[in-house]
Amino acid sequence: MGSSRVRSLWRYQEFLPVRDGDSVVSLGEGLTPLLHPVVYGDAIGLRGLHLKLDSLNPTGSFKDRGTTVSVSKLKEWGVDRALDDSSGNAGSSLAAYCAAAGIGCRLYVPSAASSQKIRQAEAYGAEIIRVPGSRSDVERSARKAWKNGKIYYASHALSPYFIDGTKTVAFEIADELGKNLPDHMVFTVGGGSLLLGAWKGFRELLEVGLIDRIPKLHCIQSESCMPVVVAFRKGMSRVKKVPERETVAAGIRISKPARGDEILEVIRRTGGSAEAVADSEILNQQRLMATKSGIFAEPTSCAALAGLVRLREKGKIEADDAAVVPITGSGFKDPGTKPLPVHMERADSEL
Amino acid sequence: MGSSRVRSLWRYQEFLPVRDGDSVVSLGEGLTPLLHPVVYGDAIGLRGLHLKLDSLNPTGSFKDRGTTVSVSKLKEWGVDRALDDSSGNAGSSLAAYCAAAGIGCRLYVPSAASSQKIRQAEAYGAEIIRVPGSRSDVERSARKAWKNGKIYYASHALSPYFIDGTKTVAFEIADELGKNLPDHMVFTVGGGSLLLGAWKGFRELLEVGLIDRIPKLHCIQSESCMPVVVAFRKGMSRVKKVPERETVAAGIRISKPARGDEILEVIRRTGGSAEAVADSEILNQQRLMATKSGIFAEPTSCAALAGLVRLREKGKIEADDAAVVPITGSGFKDPGTKPLPVHMERADSEL
Numbered sequence: 001m002g003s004s005r006v007r008s009l010w011r012y013q014e015f016l017p018v019r020d021g022d023s024v025v026s027l028g029e030g031l032t033p034l035l036h037p038v039v040y041g042d043a044i045g046l047r048g049l050h051l052k053l054d055s056l057n058p059t060g061s062f063k064d065r066g067t068t069v070s071v072s073k074l075k076e077w078g079v080d081r082a083l084d085d086s087s088g089n090a091g092s093s094l095a096a097y098c099a100a101a102g103i104g105c106r107l108y109v110p111s112a113a114s115s116q117k118i119r120q121a122e123a124y125g126a127e128i129i130r131v132p133g134s135r136s137d138v139e140r141s142a143r144k145a146w147k148n149g150k151i152y153y154a155s156h157a158l159s160p161y162f163i164d165g166t167k168t169v170a171f172e173i174a175d176e177l178g179k180n181l182p183d184h185m186v187f188t189v190g191g192g193s194l195l196l197g198a199w200k201g202f203r204e205l206l207e208v209g210l211i212d213r214i215p216k217l218h219c220i221q222s223e224s225c226m227p228v229v230v231a232f233r234k235g236m237s238r239v240k241k242v243p244e245r246e247t248v249a250a251g252i253r254i255s256k257p258a259r260g261d262e263i264l265e266v267i268r269r270t271g272g273s274a275e276a277v278a279d280s281e282i283l284n285q286q287r288l289m290a291t292k293s294g295i296f297a298e299p300t301s302c303a304a305l306a307g308l309v310r311l312r313e314k315g316k317i318e319a320d321d322a323a324v325v326p327i328t329g330s331g332f333k334d335p336g337t338k339p340l341p342v343h344m345e346r347a348d349s350e351l
Numbered sequence: 352m353g354s355s356r357v358r359s360l361w362r363y364q365e366f367l368p369v370r371d372g373d374s375v376v377s378l379g380e381g382l383t384p385l386l387h388p389v390v391y392g393d394a395i396g397l398r399g400l401h402l403k404l405d406s407l408n409p410t411g412s413f414k415d416r417g418t419t420v421s422v423s424k425l426k427e428w429g430v431d432r433a434l435d436d437s438s439g440n441a442g443s444s445l446a447a448y449c450a451a452a453g454i455g456c457r458l459y460v461p462s463a464a465s466s467q468k469i470r471q472a473e474a475y476g477a478e479i480i481r482v483p484g485s486r487s488d489v490e491r492s493a494r495k496a497w498k499n500g501k502i503y504y505a506s507h508a509l510s511p512y513f514i515d516g517t518k519t520v521a522f523e524i525a526d527e528l529g530k531n532l533p534d535h536m537v538f539t540v541g542g543g544s545l546l547l548g549a550w551k552g553f554r555e556l557l558e559v560g561l562i563d564r565i566p567k568l569h570c571i572q573s574e575s576c577m578p579v580v581v582a583f584r585k586g587m588s589r590v591k592k593v594p595e596r597e598t599v600a601a602g603i604r605i606s607k608p609a610r611g612d613e614i615l616e617v618i619r620r621t622g623g624s625a626e627a628v629a630d631s632e633i634l635n636q637q638r639l640m641a642t643k644s645g646i647f648a649e650p651t652s653c654a655a656l657a658g659l660v661r662l663r664e665k666g667k668i669e670a671d672d673a674a675v676v677p678i679t680g681s682g683f684k685d686p687g688t689k690p691l692p693v694h695m696e697r698a699d700s701e702l
Contacts, residue, residue: 007384007527027645028386028404033358033379039453053379056407058646060683100645102390119686125642176358291476294378294451295409332411332683335470 007031009065009168015204016069017164023076025101027058029068030168034176034324037293044288044305045312048322050182051289052169054194055297059096059120060330061089062166062194063156069165070154071097079103082154085142087113088251089329090156095126106151108142110135115250116333135255157191157258166197167204173324174205182215184272184323186311188304189219189228190252192263194326199266215324218272218316219263220307222247222279225255228263232274239264248279248336251300251329273316281306286336296331304328358382360416360519366555367420368515374427376452378409380419381519385527385675388644395639395656396663399673401533402640403520405545406648410447410471411681412440413517413545414507420516421505422448430454433505436493438464439602440680441507446477457502459493461486466601467684486606508542508609517548518555524675525556533566535623535674537662539654540570540579541603543614545677550617566675569623569667570614571658573598573630576606579614583625590615599630599687602651602680624667632657637687647682655679 009030010016018024033053041049054062071094074082080103084094087109098105107121111130118128129145131138146153156162174181187195195217202214221229224247231239239260244253257263267274285305290296304325311317360381361367369375384404392400405413422445425433431454435445438460449456458472462481469479480496482489497504507513525532538546546568553565572580575598582590590611595604608614618625636656641647655676662668 007382026386028384028407031358031382033409035377035379037451053409056379056409058384058404058407060681096645096647098645099642100388116683116686120647120683123638123641123647123682123686124645287474290474291450294447294449294475296447296471296474330411330683331474332467332471332681335467335474 009068009165012168012171015171017161018069018072018076020076023072025072025075025097026068027064027096027100029057029064031172032056034173035293035295037295040289040292043292044309045319046308046317046321046323048320050322050324051295052173052324052326053295054169055301055327055330059089059093060333061093062169062326062328063089063093065168065197066156066162066165066193067093067097070156070159070161071101071103073161074103074152074154075101079152081106081151083108083142083145083151084154084156085109085139086156087115088117091126092117092120092124094154094156095121095124098126099124106145108138110138120333156193162193163197163200166194167201169194169326170198170201170205174211180322181211181213182322182324184216184218184317184321186218186220186304186308186323186325188249188252188300188328189221189263190254191257192219192228192259194328195219195266196259196262199270214270216272217266217270218307218311219267219274220304221274221276222249222252222282222303223276224279225253226276227256228260229274229276231260231264232267237261237264248282248299249303251298252303273311275307275310277303277306277310281309283336285309290331295327297327298329298331298334299336300334301328360419360516363519363522366522368512369420369423369427371427374423376423376426376448377419378415378447378451380408380415382523383407385524386644386646388646391640391643394643395660396670397659397668397672397674399671401673401675402646403524403675403677404646405520406652406678406681410440410444411684412444413520413677413679414440414444416519416548417507417513417516417544418444418448421507421510421512422452422454424512425454425503425505426452430503432457432502434459434493434496434502435505435507436460436490437507438466439468442477443468443471443475445505445507446472446475449477450475459489461489471684507544513544514548514551517545518552520545520677521549521552521556525562531673532562532564533673533675535567535569535668535672537569537571537655537659537674537676539600539603539651539679540572540614541605542608543570543579543610545679546570546617547610547613550621565621567623568617568621569658569662570618570625571655572625572627573600573603573633573654574627575630576604577627578607579611580625580627582611582615583618588612588615599633599650600654602649603654624662626658626661628654628657628661632660634687636660641682646678648678649680649682649685650687651685652679
């Protein structure tokens, strides 16, 4: 017995931008299960569906793939304090890896934000700074603190190292499916770091000859905030800021993604497309997947599933195609839907 | 590329009591990370500490190891409805695997119970029956329904198949550490299914000659409910029902574990011991581990860590020893501690 390779995405260290093993900050991220849920797949008309459970990463979301690399880089550089603007999965992920690295972590969040994810970040010891005003105000405060002080802006949305981490999702899919790469991958897109990472990962595998084609990469957003979808539909090459409203997919309420133009380009180059879905469709898929497959995801993750149903209806994904959908965040952290009515026990005779 | 073995604990199928591959109900459980958190280890005086993150199983707890085997067995038998009495991790785990198997699931819970775990079970479509009265009343209702109706009592506390699943924790530790098996394993014990599983797993490895000794297995309970500790201290061979009170370690508030006598025997045969810890010690370790290592566990899991500190103080674990502690449940499902006070942003000059 005894394994030849480490049980985390760091088994791909030759492809990662951290050379010094002592700098690696790992919590066992990556190598998440790839499931083939036949009953749920049949229910949405796609037997060739695979789900990549990135919700089972150490802090409960795919962000850990990016954070493990970006925080390892901070450690390599000797950074001792880092900040980010996130009240969601990226923030709780950064808080955990900073704790593991012995790096101080400060998160800027909207003053109204009150989520389990902030509570999680606090558990890891992060300092939470609440900023009144809009999301832009929060980002401005973060940038100001960065420029004023001796604290590094570890932006998950901007760091190139983050994408070098998320690219490992492509390595794992290729490792597990081998020659049977899927025809499609369908992503919930906010900042787009998982879609861009998958693109980068598949390109690297193609370059070294380990695969011979790249799946179509599709982008799904919420109707309440759909900057990439708008640009895609209009045939634009630039993603512009769009209006936004409340949505159950809070994790992708980003009105102008920093890398929007790259996302557009990747969708087009791979032959993918962009679709927007309603909250009701998202919650339907959340419930359907949980009850038919035993996988409980946060609503944001389920936008991709609702989008997959749309792509099937439009014939952009055929019944015999194979598709992989990453489940990006855990339902334990953000259940989204309300619980069903409960049954009180009645007279024994009714049991 | 392409893996020779499945990425779940079913890679050990030769050791599991399910022969027919079509009956296997898997959500990708097992193969959880084994971390070596040096800073946290140093903080509690044990550099040779490893943590086995069973909190990263599909439903967020180690129970999935047992449930995947017991529900696969139900599927093999053609059972179409199952029940259990659990408002905690075992219940939400059963609900998920039943959903994946297409088996109806009913959970009996105390009427006062109101946890995120029940909400999680509901998300998977489980029927929740609230029973007024004590825990014994809940168990009685479950048994009555089982005897009256055509519904199988899938008791996590009694099923032998459950232990056949939890034994895989020993296989994984032996796989990863090879010849360097730990001197100790320290378990949070309620029903004891993980400790008993580890014992069974190590024995099987010993019998086939893959290991040459078994670590000392220690049992940690809450001072608020400590039936095994009481029996161990008194030198008894039988575990008796004890009084119980509220505790942050709600998952191990079991006043008479069904397999208590076996637990006692295993502790003694391996040279382990039994200790009880206070809520304050549990919460201290929860916070210390999260802030020093980036691992966020539910309070119940942290009883084992508080117990490890006790065992170090008493000299039952030496500074140079190696120990593995399973982290049994996720902090996302049961944060336990209150959030820290938050900082509101003040004038810019103070940033």
